[in-house]
Amino acid sequence: MLAGRKECFWSIIRGQLATFLEILKIVNRKTPKVGFVSLGCPKALVDSERILTRLRAEGYEVAGSFAAADLVVVNTCGFIDAAVDESLDAIGEALAENGKVIVTGCLGAQPQKILDRHPQVLKITGPQRYEEVVASVHEYLPPVHEPFLDLVPAQGVRLTPRHYAYLKISEGCNHRCSFCIIPSMRGPLVSRPIGEVLREAEHLARAGVKEILVISQDTSAYGVDLKYAAQPWRGVERRTRFYDLAAALSELGVWIRLHYVYPYPHVDQVVELMADGGVLPYLDIPFQHASTRILKLMKRPAAATNTLARIAAWRRVTPDIAIRSTFIVGFPGETEREFVELLDWLREAQLDRVGCFEYSAVEGAAANALRQPAVPAEIKAERRARFMELSAQISAARLAQKVGRRMPVLIDAVDGDIAVARSSADAPEIDGTVRIHGAKGLKVGALAQVRITAAGAYDLEAELAQLS
Numbered sequence: 036m037l038a039g040r041k042e043c044f045w046s047i048i049r050g051q052l053a054t055f056l057e058i059l060k061i062v063n064r065k066t067p068k069v070g071f072v073s074l075g076c077p078k079a080l081v082d083s084e085r086i087l088t089r090l091r092a093e094g095y096e097v098a099g100s101f102a103a104a105d106l107v108v109v110n111t112c113g114f115i116d117a118a119v120d121e122s123l124d125a126i127g128e129a130l131a132e133n134g135k136v137i138v139t140g141c142l143g144a145q146p147q148k149i150l151d152r153h154p155q156v157l158k159i160t161g162p163q164r165y166e167e168v169v170a171s172v173h174e175y176l177p178p179v180h181e182p183f184l185d186l187v188p189a190q191g192v193r194l195t196p197r198h199y200a201y202l203k204i205s206e207g208c209n210h211r212c213s214f215c216i217i218p219s220m221r222g223p224l225v226s227r228p229i230g231e232v233l234r235e236a237e238h239l240a241r242a243g244v245k246e247i248l249v250i251s252q253d254t255s256a257y258g259v260d261l262k263y264a265a266q267p268w269r270g271v272e273r274r275t276r277f278y279d280l281a282a283a284l285s286e287l288g289v290w291i292r293l294h295y296v297y298p299y300p301h302v303d304q305v306v307e308l309m310a311d312g313g314v315l316p317y318l319d320i321p322f323q324h325a326s327t328r329i330l331k332l333m334k335r336p337a338a339a340t341n342t343l344a345r346i347a348a349w350r351r352v353t354p355d356i357a358i359r360s361t362f363i364v365g366f367p368g369e370t371e372r373e374f375v376e377l378l379d380w381l382r383e384a385q386l387d388r389v390g391c392f393e394y395s396a397v398e399g400a401a402a403n404a405l406r407q408p409a410v411p412a413e414i415k416a417e418r419r420a421r422f423m424e425l426s427a428q429i430s431a432a433r434l435a436q437k438v439g440r441r442m443p444v445l446i447d448a449v450d451g452d453i454a455v456a457r458s459s460a461d462a463p464e465i466d467g468t469v470r471i472h473g474a475k476g477l478k479v480g481a482l483a484q485v486r487i488t489a490a491g492a493y494d495l496e497a498e499l500a501q502l503s
Contacts, residue, residue, distance in 0.1 A: 067176045068096045070104030070133065072125050075112030077250045077294070079140055079162075081203040083110045086139075086168050093169075093178045101132035106157075106176045108168060111149075113142035113220065115395040126153050135175060139168045144220040145398075162221050163206055198445065198480030199246035199290075199463060200239050204232050204280065208252035209259075212323075213334045213402040214363065214394065217252060226258050229275040230266035233283050245445055245480055246290035248462065249280075255296045255305075278304045285313025290445065292462055294319040297336055298345055309353045315459045316356040318349070323363050325380030326373040332405060333366065346384055357460035359388035364422055365415030366394045368407030374418050378425055387433055388466050389426045391419050427492045434467075434490035441500055444469050446481045456483065458495070467493040474499055 069090055073083035086108065087097060098104035107129040111122035122142045129136045130153060137158045138149055144161040158171040172178075205226040208218045236247055251257065258264075258275035265272045269286070273279050278301055284291045291314045296302060298320055309316040322342060324330050349356055364374060381389070393415040396403050410418075444456035447463065454474035461467050471477070471485055477499070485497035 066096050067178060068098040068104050069172060070098045070101050070107035072109045072129060074110060074122055074125060075118060077201045078203055079110055079112060081201050082163060085165050089169050090172060095178060101129055104133055106135040106172065107133045108137045108139065111138060111140035111142035113145060115397055123152050126156065130155060137168065137171045139164060141220045197243060199248065200244045201248045201250050202236055203250050204257050205251040209256065210253065210336050211334055213332060214400055216397055216399045219399060224253065224256055224260050226261050226275060228266055229273050229280055230268050232280065233268045236284055236287060240287045240289050244289060246292060248292045248294060250294045252295060253297055254293060255299045255302055277301060281305050281308055281314050290315050292317050296320050298342060306349045306352050309356060316353045317459055319359045322360045325377045329366055329369055329373055332368060343383055357387040359466065360386055361390040363392050363394050364418040365410040367402060367405050367409055369410055381425060385429055387460055391422045393419050431492045434495060437487045437495060438490050439487060441484060441486050444483055444485050446477050446479050446483060449474060449477050449479055469495045469497050471497045471499055
């Protein structure tokens with residue numbers, strides 16, 4: 036009996052030793068490393084996160100440099116000429132420093148443009164082709180997958196800081212704005228079912244994300260392609276539409292920020308949610324222009340809307356609402372009178388945050404075929420400068436009204452006793468910041484109460500009032 040027990044004991048030891056040796060072999064095995072370049076808008080960033088999450092789950096590591104990678108994936112942008120040039124330059128840099136490059140993203144919808152400059156790329160896929168990208172990586176860099184050693188966080192791989200994340204609710208767009216080629220690259224609107232979106236948002240909140248930024252090409256059209264089909268979440272039927280999504284997200288107890296919203300009538304209901312505090316009082320609406328004729332040439336869906344009246348109504352409901360927008364100057368046929376009309380509109384609208392672009396004739400855009408005179412480059416540049424000068428004056432005046440007020444902010448960075456934060460009026464990387472003095476003890480991702488002490492053209496200065 037004793038001999039049998041000894042043999043059993045040694046059998047267990049030999050088995051454990053064999054397992055340990057196998058683990059050592061796995062640990063010492065060379066892990067495939069993928070370099071990644073993500074260009075363009077937050078929607079493309081979410082695409083990159085999805086690809087990286089899948090690759091990381093399969094045992095790939097993300098390399099910190101081209102030299103350290105076995106292969107590089109470049110997620111491109113092709114919206115305007117400057118973005119195309121940036122993408123082509125990034126591909127060239129990756130090829131020069133690594134040699135093995137797979138290209139995806141919006142510019143991938145025009146493969147010949149890439150091949151003309153870089154014929155040595157391994158594969159080219161278009162936007163939203165997650166499976167094709169992963170399959171291409173498998174082809175040129177086979178995975179070495181060991182599930183019990185691979186760790187992927189519950190929220191997936193993120194390219195943003197841990198305390199905020201982008202939540203993409205749909206792909207594509209049903210509009211056919213004459214200056215835009217996004218629909219030809221990304222296709223028509225395809226909404227994600229609301230249950231799927233809310234489960235992802237819930238995972239993010241549980242993982243410690245303090246701010247969720249909702250993005251799509253047309254956020255307020257969410258669900259129209261699904262005929263607003265309902266799905267259960269937290270025991271309640273939720274319809275796949277903009278208001279229902281915003282209302283459900285407000286239950287998560289984190290900051291919810293809404294981007295790329297067209298001013299359809301039902302947006303008014305969402306502004307009421309902001310007044311109740313469930314959603315940040317912030318709307319990102321791409322107005323693009325104020326001239327009725329130019330808006331019609333642009334084929335903007337809100338061309339007939341009295342936007343000034345809508346903005347005034349929103350501010351009556353939610354006085355602290357921050358409105359950001361983007362505009363195009365120098366569109367074909369734009370006259371000086373129409374540009375002045377835009378400036379007059381901006382003076383009355385008093386938008387909190389704006390961006391302005393000089394019109395760029397993107398290849399494939401319908402605006403290229405308009406029988407309208409081109410605006411000379413020097414005039415486009417001069418108009419943009421005048422527009423941004425006025426917007427800076429408006430921003431400075433609106434920010435000055437905040438001096439002396441207390442407000443909650445989200446901490447993005449801490450350096451000694453100085454912290455850089457954002458208020459509800461500030462989206463990361465595109466809006467202003469709140470610089471906090473005497474911030475010792477604050478941590479990145481924390482919410483803090485501050486008192487505003489000074490204001491500039493775009494940023495605020497503050498002192499710590501109370502941690503929350």
